Amino acid sequence: FIYPQNTLPFYILHFKINIATYMLSYLNPSLFISALRITLNPSQKYQRIKGFGGAMTDAAAMNILSLSSGAQDQLLRQYFSPDGIEYRFVRVPMASCDFSTRLYTYADTPEDYDLQNFTLAEEDIHMKIPLLQRAQALSAQPLNLFASAWSAPAWLKTNGALIGKGSLKGKPGGKEHKTWAQYYIRFLEEYGKYNLSFWGLTSGNEPTAGEMTNYSFQALGFTPETQRDWIALDLGPGLHSSSFPQTRLMILDDNRLLLPHWAKVVLSDVQAARYVHGIGFHWYLNNIAPPGITLTTTHHLYPEYFLFATEACAGWSPLDRGVRLGSWDRAENYAHDIIEDLNDFVTGWTDWNLALNQDGGPNWVKNFVDSPIIVDSSKDVFYKQPTFYSMAHFSKFLWEGSQRVGVSFSQHTSLEISAYIRSDASAVLIILNRSEEEVQFEVWDQTLGFLPGSAPPHSILTLLWSRR
Numbered sequence: 008f009i010y011p012q013n014t015l016p017f018y019i020l021h022f023k024i025n026i027a028t029y030m031l032s033y034l035n036p037s038l039f040i041s042a043l044r045i046t047l048n049p050s051q052k053y054q055r056i057k058g059f060g061g062a063m064t065d066a067a068a069m070n071i072l073s074l075s076s077g078a079q080d081q082l083l084r085q086y087f088s089p090d091g092i093e094y095r096f097v098r099v100p101m102a103s104c105d106f107s108t109r110l111y112t113y114a115d116t117p118e119d120y121d122l123q124n125f126t127l128a129e130e131d132i133h134m135k136i137p138l139l140q141r142a143q144a145l146s147a148q149p150l151n152l153f154a155s156a157w158s159a160p161a162w163l164k165t166n167g168a169l170i171g172k173g174s175l176k177g178k179p180g181g182k183e184h185k186t187w188a189q190y191y192i193r194f195l196e197e198y199g200k201y202n203l204s205f206w207g208l209t210s211g212n213e214p215t216a217g218e219m220t221n222y223s224f225q226a227l228g229f230t231p232e233t234q235r236d237w238i239a240l241d242l243g244p245g246l247h248s249s250s251f252p253q254t255r256l257m258i259l260d261d262n263r264l265l266l267p268h269w270a271k272v273v274l275s276d277v278q279a280a281r282y283v284h285g286i287g288f289h290w291y292l293n294n295i296a297p298p299g300i301t302l303t304t305t306h307h308l309y310p311e312y313f314l315f316a317t318e319a320c321a322g323w324s325p326l327d328r329g330v331r332l333g334s335w336d337r338a339e340n341y342a343h344d345i346i347e348d349l350n351d352f353v354t355g356w357t358d359w360n361l362a363l364n365q366d367g368g369p370n371w372v373k374n375f376v377d378s379p380i381i382v383d384s385s386k387d388v389f390y391k392q393p394t395f396y397s398m399a400h401f402s403k404f405l406w407e408g409s410q411r412v413g414v415s416f417s418q419h420t421s422l423e424i425s426a427y428i429r430s431d432a433s434a435v436l437i438i439l440n441r442s443e444e445e446v447q448f449e450v451w452d453q454t455l456g457f458l459p460g461s462a463p464p465h466s467i468l469t470l471l472w473s474r475r
Contacts, residue, residue: 042459043448044417045436049428049474051413054306054352054426057315058151059402060096061379063088063142066369067132070362071472074383082380082389083138086361088145092399097139098357100195101156103169104212105374106223106360114196117162125193136201143203148407151206154194155260155317157215157225159187164227165297169359174228179236181411188241192249198372199250207255209287209317210234210242213277215261224372231265231272232402235279236452243282260317264296267305269380274309277463285354287317290344298351307461313354320343320359320366320446321394322377329367332399336463337377338393338447340440342467345401346425349411358398362389400469406434421464422446428474436470438462 071079085091086380102112116124158169163183166173177183259269275279321337322329345356360378369374379395406429414426423439430461440446440462450458454474
């Protein structure tokens with residue numbers, strides 16, 4: 008698929024390469040001597056891919072359901088069906104977040120330490136759950152759901168509110184911390200009643216936000232030390248003794264600039280580390296957090312724990328806020344970040360809201376951002392943004408279990424490239440050209456020979472070929 012900047016709206020060029028045409032025996036390599044040579048090195052093996060997806064927030068669900076039933080179905084097909092881009096992951100907020108229209112948790116009755124009044128919200132029962140069920144029905148593979156909580160109930164918190172600076176009362180091992188751990192398990196149980204099981208959980212969305220004075224929306228503060236102890240004493244044992252011991256637990260779920268320090272604090276404690284499977288992180292402030300010293304360093308320190316990007320969106324910066332229909336720059340930013348992450352041992356990448364309205368909401372605190380799909384309910388239409396197609400280059404072609412492999416270049420290049428071998432023995436090469444110049448190249452695969460190609464200015468390409 009090639010999506011050059013100057014072809015908006017995007018026309019999809021789907022082509023099959025006649026492999027025989029490009030067999031080495033039929034090519035004269037000297038014809039391409041001036042071209043960039045990209046050499047596939049399948050003997051250099053790195054991490055395996057888990058997958059890609061987005062978040063079913065309250066706002067996303069409301070926007071999807073604002074459409075007619077036919078348009079709803081089409082939107083879900085774009086994301087989840089074999090005819091679409093085949094998302095495999097869906098992040099599900101536990102109760103409200105900023106992309107809700109009200110503040111609530113599932114246990115707002117004070118002093119209910121046994122969670123006898125724990126109840127899913129209308130937003131779950133009538134919006135998110137039905138849409139998740141429909142998405143699963145459209146998907147050819149089981150969807151991997153993972154849950155993140157923004158805030159504990161106000162009565163469990165030091166500040167008595169869902170927003171602002173506040174953490175759990177008491178200490179890890181105490182009744183407040185144990186109640187908060189049981190809240191996670193009750194969530195899994197309640198969703199299970201609707202035949203929705205969860206692949207994973209995060210330890211809580213952006214724990215550093217709850218350490219900030221006057222933080223404007225839902226948050227729950229943890230330091231790496233208090234998160235470590237809560238996992239070791241409460242959440243970990245609670246999950247292990249529940250009906251969900253196989254649910255994968257990801258720590259951090261916050262900006263990667265906190266790595267590797269956060270991982271060191273939590274994972275160097277054997278009692279906490281035994282319950283942890285992975286490390287989730289967000290893309291905000293990545294410009295001051297080089298991937299080598301954050302992601303790659305963390306991977307080499309703790310190779311048995313997977314790295315997973317749990318949230319990203321365009322339009323969050325005060326300098327470039329909200330929805331921008333047709334923005335190719337944002338598509339390039341997505342592809343750049345995904346390639347950078349994957350080339351630094353990340354196993355998957357999750358976008359934020361699956362769908363927003365033209366304002367970039369609803370969002371109760373007006374924290375408007377962009378989304379790969381923008382809904383205009385007044386016309387019963389939705390727009391697939393350039394970022395949607397950027398995601399497609401990864402979600403559609405990098406199957407679960409695909410393994411990143413080595414790739415080398417004959418000369419310096421502005422191209423950003425990542426290479427994989429899939430379970431069907433196909434090779435996948437994803438190429439991003441953010442420059443103003445067309446770049447001629449040839450791919451060398453020892454099982455095949457030379458594949459000549461070209462990356463137009465400002466383009467994303469995915470090359471897929473059989474190695475059998």
